[in-house]
Amino acid sequence: MISLGRLDRYMMSRELVEDATKRDEGCxxxxxxxxxxxxFSCADESKEEDLKHINLNVNKGELTAIVGIVGSGKSSLLALxxxxxxxLSLKVRVCGTTAYVAQTSWIQNxxxxENILFGLPMDRDRYQEVVRVCCLEKDLEMMEFGDQTEIGERGINLSGGQKQRIQLARVVYQNCDIYLLDDVFSAIDAHTLSEIFKSKCAKIV
Incomplete structure (x- = not known):
């Protein structure tokens, strides 16, 4: 009954306003x-402010970090x-296409x-570069069938760090204008993280 109640609340919740975020292609x-x-607010009927006094401006080509304690609204700001x-009463404008990596890793079967391409056509040169800068080359070498190895619920088990790097590779391959990364390095060890930055991952996005 509890699960049915949650489903009922979800199905009856108010749809988000289509223009909640103004998207301009090629500003x-x-x-x-x-x-x-x-x-702004998380709850659909709430008049209470989950976050307030938010003013943010990020220029093209900038690397911006949002820091704060647990529960301070970092993920909520990305959702906004x-x-x-x-x-409730604010202006949000995004110039260009957007790619997002959630805090919880998601790998499709x-x-x-397939998890990296995510439906896009293969560009072999870009694909190999993405695999390199996301430090996945050694992982693929260790897999029995390389990048043709089945992963996900019906595939081989991956570590948290491997899942995060595959997610990162997925969004980097998208070649978008803006990348929103929610704690994407939390399960990656310090050595691998250093290698990702040395490989100039940010240079190809």
Whole structure:
């Protein structure tokens, strides 16, 4: 009954407003992401402010880190930029295409290659570069069938760090304008993380 109640609340919840986030393709300005005059709310019927006094401007080509204690609203801010939160009175503008990596790793049933391409056509040169900068080459060498190895619920078990790097490779391959990464390195060891930065992952996105 508890599960049915949760499903009922979810199915009856109010849809997000389509223009919760204004998306402009190929803006002429230097701005990539702009948030003005928060507040906004997670709950669909709530008038209470989950986050307030939010003003954020990220320019194109910038690497921006959002830091704070657990529960301070870091993931909520990313959800707002994605258009997944109810705005109460604010302006959100995103210039260009967006790719997102969630805090919890998600791997689909399929090969490693399919998880990275995620429906896009194969560009062999870019694919190999993405595998390199995300430090997946050694992992693929250790898999019996390389990037054709089945992963996901019906495939081989992956470590948390491997899942996160495959997720990272997936969004890097998308070749978007803006990348939103929610604690994407939490399960990656310090040595591998250092290698990812040395490989200039940020240079190809």
């Amino acid at each position: 002429d300005s230097r701005t990539a992401v702009e948030v003005k005059n928060g507040p 930029i994605l258009g997944e939160m109810h705005k 399929g090969t490693t290659e």
